[in-house]
Amino acid sequence: MRTSIATVCLSGTLDQKLVAAHEAGFDGVEIFEPDLVASPESPEAIRARAEQLGLSLDLYQPFRDFEGVGPELLAQNLRRAAAKFALMNRLGIETLLLCSNVATARSGDEQLAAAQLRQLGDVAERFGVRVAYEALAWGRFVDSFEAAARIVRLADHPRIGLCLDSFHILSKGHNPEAIETISADKIFFVQMADAPLLSMDVLSWSRHHRLFPGEGGFDLGTFMGHLVRTGYDGPISLEIFNDTFRQADPLATAVDARRSLRWLEHETAASLGAAAGGGAARMCTAGLPAVEPPADINYVELRTGELHELRRLLGQLGFRSHGGHRTKPVELWSQGGVRIVLGAPDSEQMRPTVAGIGLSVSDPATALRRARDLFAPDVPREEGTGEEPLVGVRAPDGSEVFFGAAGASTPAWVSEFGAPEHGDPQMVERIDHVNLAQPWQHFDAAVLFFRSVLDLRTEASIEVAAPVGLVRSQVLHSDNGILRIALNLVPSGASADAILPQHLAFATSDALALARAARDRGFRPLDIPANYYDDIEARYQLEPALLDELRELNVMYDRDETGEFLHFYTHPIGTVFLEVVERRGGYAGYGALNAPVRLAAQYQHRHAVRRGALT
Known part of the structure; x- marks a missing residue:
């Protein structure tokens, strides 16, 4: 499973975030636009730094409020997109995240949205990049992945595909089983996030309470099982908006994030093993060593x-x-x-x-x-002569x-201390x-x-x-x-x-x-x-x-x-x-x-x- 993490998940400068992702063992990163804008380094220098660290730059995000607009605003949006595509060429990034419109859309006509995405695809073609369209849970007209998938099918452009985000799907209670109806070649990117099961407006929930997989209440193993059965084998990335992570040490957060994806890989393997047939699965998922409960x-x-x-x-x-x-x-x-x-x-x-x-x-x-x-x-x-070996890890x-x-009623290491004092009944x-x-x-x-x-x-x-x-x-x-x-x-x-x-x-x-x-x-x-x-x-x-x-x-x-x-x-x-x-x-x-x-x-x-x- 190829792993990635959005720079928005981590605190620090853009370079500190790249170093933390590298040291935690990630394969790639998503570049969050505010991190690039605030960086003193040129796009070419950032690209070279990522290559030096062995990181791929997998996604540039976010591009907002594009579709469902009038002709004049569409022309402005296409010019804005061309500038971002040129920037992506300098960074060496091939995929742009396009969020469904939340502010400027005037129409929910899916045919109109598809036609406008088709024009965006033509611009992307000139720069050799792709656009991954994501349905935000609070989108004005498009707030479900199934609606986004319909629009992408209607657009019918090789440069236009989908970004699937577990939070936007599961927070609205959508059934992820429908993911299996989507062609793998139209799933351009996947972002994973867990969250506590809260009752609140979805925007605030998303902006402040997302968690790494395994830290919340979403059934992400089953979600991933549906995804893998489509044949998708691209990056599995983390996009976590969380007040705590933005204040914590970036390396510690990155290690925790990488642990979460290894756990998710294990849960995915278990989900695929429990289901009948593997479908068109191409992604390799490995389970963790099985352990018995402590005696x-x-x-x-x-x-x-x-x-x-x-x-x-x-x-x-x-x-x-x-x-x-x-x-x-x-x-x-x-x-x-x-x-x-x-x-x-x-x-x-x-x-x-x-x-x-x-x-x-x-x-x-x-x-x-x-x-x-x-x-x-x-x-x-350190173990002295004759002392029982114990192996451990740090939380x-x-x-x-x-x-x-396990096995002995009294562990052997107890003999390394003296005999217990006599006392009252225990x-x-x-x-x-x-x-x-x-x-x-x-x-x-x-x-x-x-x-x-x-x-x-x-x-x-x-x-x-x-x-x-x-x-x-x-x-x-x-x-x-x-x-x-x-x-x-x-x-x-x-x-x-x-x-x-x-x-x-x-x-x-x-x-x-x-x-x-x-x-x-x-x-x-x-x-x-x-x-x-x-x-x-x-x-x-x-x-x-x-x-x-x-x-x-x-x-x-x-x-x-x-x-x-x-x-x-x-x-x-x-x-x-x-x-x-x-x-x-x-x-x-x-x-x-x-x-x-x-x-x-x-x-x-x-x-x-x-x-x-x-x-």
């Missing part, structure tokens, strides 16, 4: 400057210390099937507090190969994911989920990373009210439910007050008993206001004895049609806190209705500490 969470690594406080907290929850590693400056704590590796922050790496997740998988080598195929960078790791936010072999059983707060520039990239690299499934995203703004949350999970990752988006422009701690949730069979045992060891849970318990009493009609116990122990409660959920929280320790959860019956949620109360309680606690009211 368990091997460990979670926390990096914090508050090691003493975190040690005390883990001890109160019943964890046992194994002491330090024999060669590395980290220590191990465990309880049940949960292992926590603690260490001080690494200032060079600037990793988040939840610095690493170790997964037990059936085939670590295959898991690593899939991650590398998706452009995830390896994590270098967009700097955290790490390591793969170890009540924590496993890690229920990991919550990773994400900076604004990494959230969408993190969704794609975990979805593609670990083959996780996405759940519907939600927004939770917090004292510092709305917090967007996206949960991903493995098919077997062993791995659950919740990604929270830190509000943009966040002050110190808006920093969301990350957290780990531990599963138990008896949250009330564990909360009581922890209290006996000196544990002080996050304080939940009395108003909350009045509210759940009204909502759920709980037994008075249960309600009293929840209130006494600061345990929160939720219920759905399948079961119940009990959970309590620790106070934040630096930028991390812990949660204990008990799932009864088939409850599979996370207590979303309780999240605003928890966020407010943490906010109030943090401010009380700053005022000196708490220690």
Whole structure:
């Protein structure tokens, strides 16, 4: 599959965008006209720079408001087009993107539009270029790809074809199956974009909320299956208008973009494999190495400057210390099937507090190969004599994911620490989920990373009210439910007050008993206001004895049609806190209705500490 990216997707100067596309491994780029106009380099110099970087210049865009106009404006438009065609000759670009008219069209007569495109084709013929006509979702008269295809057929000119854009098609709810009725030689270019499933005007949706494939809710694998069956084998390009990408590092964005197309290629191969017959398919699409869901969470690594406080907290929850590693400056704590590796922050790496997740998988080598195929960078790791080899990759936010072999009840690397201390009966059983707060520039990239690299499934995203703004949350999970990752988006422009701690949730069979045992060891849970318990009493009609116990122990409660959920929280320790959860019956949620109360309680606690009211 030949890959391309529009320069509008990336921040920086035109040269910085070209370099980023090259370093991320793209085959070509689309030149967005404002990037060229703002560049101090001549078209010839830009062409030479692209050739030096090994990039083809695949498309010049956009040309607007051409068809459906009166004779005088048509003449002006043809002169304007001739100037752009001459510029394309200087750049060495063969295809122009023509958007359907949104501003100046006086008529929706398709015969008139076709006749005018035929005249445009005659001008394009003189310059040896092509015109790819795209139906904008907000076009005045032409707003569907099927209408654009009819006009192109009526124009019947070898220099006039179509540009298909997944956003313009799927955002309007059009059925992409009709793509298969279009002749491949009339599909001149294809642009791909994902998006969250929002209810808003399509222009604003397009201008501010497009995403790379795999980061939103569109079924792009099926879309691509229809396209490939036409016989199209030209570039698959990304055209993403997104406020975040325009502010982020261009290379990081370009790598994320390239990952999205590799994931899309995999989804396309799966779509083609699931459908009967391949039609006239000529595009080569390769799937990713198949990986099994993780057998368990091997460990979670926390990096914090508050090691003493975190040690005390883990001890109160019943964890046992194994002491330090024999060669590395980290220590191990465990309880049940949960292992926590603690260490001080690494200032060079600037990793988040939840610095690493170790997964037990059936085939670590295959898991690593899939991650590398998706452009995830390896994590270098020094191994001492006799130490268990672990292989891992780095996520967009700097955290790490390591793969170890499944099978043993206790991983071999545990012996590299000391024996655990003796302690009370163990009540924590496993890690229920990991919550990773994400900076604004990494959230969408993190969704794609975990979805593609670990083959996780996405759940519907939600927004939770917090004292510092709305917090967007996206949960991903493995098919077997062993791995659950919740990604929270830190509000943009966040002050110190808006920093969301990350957290780990531990599963138990008896949250009330564990909360009581922890209290006996000196544990002080996050304080939940009395108003909350009045509210759940009204909502759920709980037994008075249960309600009293929840209130006494600061345990929160939720219920759905399948079961119940009990959970309590620790106070934040630096930028991390812990949660204990008990799932009864088939409850599979996370207590979303309780999240605003928890966020407010943490906010109030943090401010009380700053005022000196708490220690």
